[in-house]
Amino acid sequence: MDPARFFAASRLVIVAGKGGVGKTVVSAALARAASRAGLSSLVIEVEGKSGLPAMFGQGALEYADAVLHPGGGPQGDGEVRARTITPDEALLDYLKDHGLSRISKRLVSSGALDVVATAAPGIKDILILGKVKQLERAGVADLLILDAPAAGHAITFLQAARALLDTVRVGPINAQAREVLEMLTDHDRCRVVLVTLPEETPVNELVDTAFSLEDRVGIGLAPVVVNGLYDDVPGLAADPASAASQADTTLREGEAEALAEAARFRSDRMALQEEQLGRLAGALPLEQLRLPFVFTTEIGPAELEGLAERLLVEVERLPEVV
Amino acid sequence: MATLRELVEQRRILVCCGSGGVGKTTTAAVLALEAARAGRRAVVVTIDPAKRLADALGLEGLTGTPSRIDGDWPGELWALMLDTKSTFDDLVVENASSPEQGERILANRFYRNISGALSGTQEYMAMEKLYELNQRTDFDVVVVDTPPTRNALDFIDAPRRLTRFLDHRLFRMITSPSRGVLKAVNVAAQTFLRTVAKVVGAEVIDDAVAFFQAFEGMEQGFRDRADAVFHLLSDDDTAFVLVASPRRDTIEEATFFAEKLGEADISVRALIVNRMHPRFGDGLAEATRERAATLEGTDLGGLYRNLADFQLVASREDEHLAGLADAVSPAPVVRVPFLSSDVHDLDGLTELAAHILPD
Numbered sequence: 001m002d003p004a005r006f007f008a009a010s011r012l013v014i015v016a017g018k019g020g021v022g023k024t025v026v027s028a029a030l031a032r033a034a035s036r037a038g039l040s041s042l043v044i045e046v047e048g049k050s051g052l053p054a055m056f057g058q059g060a061l062e063y064a065d066a067v068l069h070p071g072g073g074p075q076g077d078g079e080v081r082a083r084t085i086t087p088d089e090a091l092l093d094y095l096k097d098h099g100l101s102r103i104s105k106r107l108v109s110s111g112a113l114d115v116v117a118t119a120a121p122g123i124k125d126i127l128i129l130g131k132v133k134q135l136e137r138a139g140v141a142d143l144l145i146l147d148a149p150a151a152g153h154a155i156t157f158l159q160a161a162r163a164l165l166d167t168v169r170v171g172p173i174n175a176q177a178r179e180v181l182e183m184l185t186d187h188d189r190c191r192v193v194l195v196t197l198p199e200e201t202p203v204n205e206l207v208d209t210a211f212s213l214e215d216r217v218g219i220g221l222a223p224v225v226v227n228g229l230y231d232d233v234p235g236l237a238a239d240p241a242s243a244a245s246q247a248d249t250t251l252r253e254g255e256a257e258a259l260a261e262a263a264r265f266r267s268d269r270m271a272l273q274e275e276q277l278g279r280l281a282g283a284l285p286l287e288q289l290r291l292p293f294v295f296t297t298e299i300g301p302a303e304l305e306g307l308a309e310r311l312l313v314e315v316e317r318l319p320e321v322v
Numbered sequence: 323m324a325t326l327r328e329l330v331e332q333r334r335i336l337v338c339c340g341s342g343g344v345g346k347t348t349t350a351a352v353l354a355l356e357a358a359r360a361g362r363r364a365v366v367v368t369i370d371p372a373k374r375l376a377d378a379l380g381l382e383g384l385t386g387t388p389s390r391i392d393g394d395w396p397g398e399l400w401a402l403m404l405d406t407k408s409t410f411d412d413l414v415v416e417n418a419s420s421p422e423q424g425e426r427i428l429a430n431r432f433y434r435n436i437s438g439a440l441s442g443t444q445e446y447m448a449m450e451k452l453y454e455l456n457q458r459t460d461f462d463v464v465v466v467d468t469p470p471t472r473n474a475l476d477f478i479d480a481p482r483r484l485t486r487f488l489d490h491r492l493f494r495m496i497t498s499p500s501r502g503v504l505k506a507v508n509v510a511a512q513t514f515l516r517t518v519a520k521v522v523g524a525e526v527i528d529d530a531v532a533f534f535q536a537f538e539g540m541e542q543g544f545r546d547r548a549d550a551v552f553h554l555l556s557d558d559d560t561a562f563v564l565v566a567s568p569r570r571d572t573i574e575e576a577t578f579f580a581e582k583l584g585e586a587d588i589s590v591r592a593l594i595v596n597r598m599h600p601r602f603g604d605g606l607a608e609a610t611r612e613r614a615a616t617l618e619g620t621d622l623g624g625l626y627r628n629l630a631d632f633q634l635v636a637s638r639e640d641e642h643l644a645g646l647a648d649a650v651s652p653a654p655v656v657r658v659p660f661l662s663s664d665v666h667d668l669d670g671l672t673e674l675a676a677h678i679l680p681d
Contacts, residue, residue: 018342018343019341019342019343019470020342020343020344020567020572021343051570051571095521098521100517100520100521103514103517103518106514107518114487115487115530116518116522116526116530120435120522120523120526123522167526168522168523168525168526169523169525170523171520171521171522171523172521173521173522173523174523199664200663200664200666201372201375201664201666204372204373205372233624233625233627233628233631234621234624235620235621235622235623235624235625235628236624236625236628238621238622238624238625240622240625243620243621243622243625244622246620246621246622247617247620247621247622247623249617249622254603254604255603255605257603258602258603258604258605258629259602259603259625259626259628259629260625261600261602262602262603262625262628262629262631262632263625263628263629265600265602265632266628266631266632272663295631295632295634295635296634296635296638297568297569297570297573297635297638297639297641297642298569298570298571298638
C-alpha cells in the first residue's frame with residue numbers, strides 16, 4: 001500500500017497498548033514515517049513526561065506546540081510537531097471557549113475539578129479528547145497521533161465518551177461527549193493502532209483490548225504494530241569453529257562459546273516470537289506491521305530514522321485494502 | 323545491609339513499586355512464594371495481574387479475601403486481587419457513626435464513582451488493604467504489588483490526598499450552611515457551584531453535595547487511618563523493593579522514584595532489575611562489530627554481528643543501571659536475565675525465583 005494513502009486514511013491515529021511495549025516509540029516512528037511520505041503530523045502526549053522529544057534529539061514538551069522535525073528539505077519531508085494536553089489545561093481552554101473564563105482559574109486552583117471529575121467520571125478524558133477533536137476539526141496537521149495511556153486505562157479513556165453520555169444528560173459536556181464519540185466511531189476520521197511485543201502476555205492483552213475497543217467503543221482498528229522483534233542474522237545456525245575455518249581465520253580462546261551461546265539465544269527468542277506472531281494472527285484478523293528490536297537502551301534520532309524506514313517498508317507490504 | 327533473601331525471610335511487609343510494564347506483579351508473587359518456601363505464612367496482594375498468572379494463583383476474580391495456593395512448601399502462600407471498591411466500602415462502614423450513615427454513603431452515586439474515578443483511590447486502597455492484612459495475626463509477611471504510578475508520591479501521598487479531597491473546603495461551606503461570618507463565603511460558593519452546574523449539569527452537583535453531607539463527621543476517622551497507613555509505610559519492618567527494567571526511560575523513572583521515596587524518608591531496601599540481556603563473552607561491542615564488518619558475507623561475520631548486538635545492549639544496560647544502583651546504595655541490586663519464556667504459572671515463578679533469589 002502506498003504510505004501516503006495509508007497515513008491519509010484517517011486524520012487521527014490513536015496509539016494504544018500495555019505499559020512497556022513502546023507506544024511512544026511507535027508514535028514517533030509513525031510520525032516520522034508519515035513525514036517521509038510528505039505528510040505533516042502532530043504527536044499528542046497525555047501522560048506528561050515522556051521520552052518523545054529525546055527521540056528527535058530535543059528537550060521537554062510544553063502544552064504549546066514544539067517542532068520536532070522541520071518540514072521541507074531535499075526530500076520534501078512533512079513537519080513533525082508535538083504537544084501535551086493535560087486535563088487542567090484542556091478545561092481552561094474549554095471554559096474560555098464557552099465564555100466561562102471568569103470561573104476557570106478558580107475551578108482548577110480550588111481543586112473543584114477533582115470534585116467534578118469524581119461526580120462525573122470520564123470528564124477529564126472527555127476534556128482531553130474534546131481538545132483532540134478540536135485540533136482534528138481545525139486540521140492543524142495532516143495526521144494527528146495520540147499517544148494513549150496504557151492498555152487498561154486506554155479502554156476506559158476511549159469509553160469515557162459513551163459512559164459520560166449516561167451520567168451527564170444535558171448541557172455542553174453532553175454535547176462534547178457526543179461529538180467525541182462521533183469522531184471515535186467514524187473510521188474515516190479515527191483509527192487505533194495497537195502496539196504489542198512478541199510475548200505471551202502482551203499478545204493476550206492486545207487481543208482483549210482489540211475486541212473491547214471494537215465492541216464497546218465501536219472504534220476502527222488499523223494494522224497492529226508488533227514491536228521489538230529480533231531481526232534474523234545470516235549464519236546463526238553455523239558452528240563457529242567451522243565458520244572460522246571457512247572464512248580462513250581463527251578464533252580467540254572462549255570466543256567460539258560466546259558466539260555459539262549468543263547465536264542460540266537469538267535463535268531461541270526468534271522461534272518464540274514466531275510462535276507469538278502466529279498466535280496473534282490466529283486470534284486477530286488484522287494486518288501486522290513488524291518493527292525490529294533496537295539493540296540499545298534508548299531511541300535517539302538515528303534509531304528513529306531506522307524504525308521509520310522499516311515502518312514504511314512494512315506499510316508498502318500491506319495489501320491495498322486493509 | 324540486608325540481602326533480598328533476608329528481607330523475604332524477616333520483614334513483615336514488602337512493597338514492590340516501580341513503573342508499568344517492568345514485572346512488578348510477577349516479582350511480588352515470586353517474593354511471596356519464596357517466603358512460603360522459607361516456612362513463612364505469606365500473602366500477596368496483586369493489582370491487575372495478567373490472566374494466566376491470576377489463574378496460576380487461583381485468583382478467579384475480585385474477592386477481596388485471600389485464597390490459599392497449595393504447593394510443596396513448608397509455609398503458606400495466599401493471594402488476593404485488590405478490589406478497590408469493596409475495600410473502600412469496608413472502610414466507610416467501619417468509620418460510619420451509624421449503620422444508616424454507612425448505607426447512605428454506599429448508596430450515593432457520587433460515592434460509587436469515587437472508587438473508579440478519583441485519582442489515587444486505587445493507590446490508597448492498595449495501602450489500606452496492606453494495613454488491614456498487617457492487622458491480622460495469621461500472616462507472617464504481606465507482599466504488596468502497587469499500581470503502575472509514574473510518581474512514587476502518588477501512592478505514599480494517596481491516603482492524605484484522599485482525605486484532603488473529602489475535606490474539601492468548598493464542600494465544607496455547603497455542608498455547613500449559615501454559620502455567621504461564613505455565610506457570605508457560602509453564598510459565593512453557591513454561585514460558583516451554580517456556574518459549574520451549568521457546565522456539567524445540576525444532577526452531578528446535587529450528588530456531590532449529598533455525598534459530602536452524608537460524609538459529615540467521618541473525616542477524622544479517615545484522617546487517622548491515613549496517618550496510620552503512612553506510619554506503617556515508614557516502619558522499619560516494612561521494606562520497599564524497587565522493580566525496574568534496564569531501558570533508559572524506565573531507569574530514569576526508577577531513579578526519580580527512589581529520590582521521591584527518599585524525600586519521604588523511605589529507603590529502597592532492594593532493587594530488582596528484570597529483563598536484563600545476557601552478556602556473552604568478555605569482548606567489547608565495537609571490536610566485535612569491526613570484526614563482523616571485515617567478515618561481511620560469511621557465516622562467521624553473521625555470528626560476530628549477532629554477538630556485537632548483545633554485547634552492545636548489555637554494556638548500555640550496565641551503564642544506565644550504574645547510576646540507579648548508586649541512587650539506591652547500599653541496597654542490594656538483583657539482576658534478572660531476560661528469560662526464554664513468559665512467566666505465568668508456578669513453575670515459571672519457581673524458575674524466576676532461582677534468578678531473583680539464588681540459593
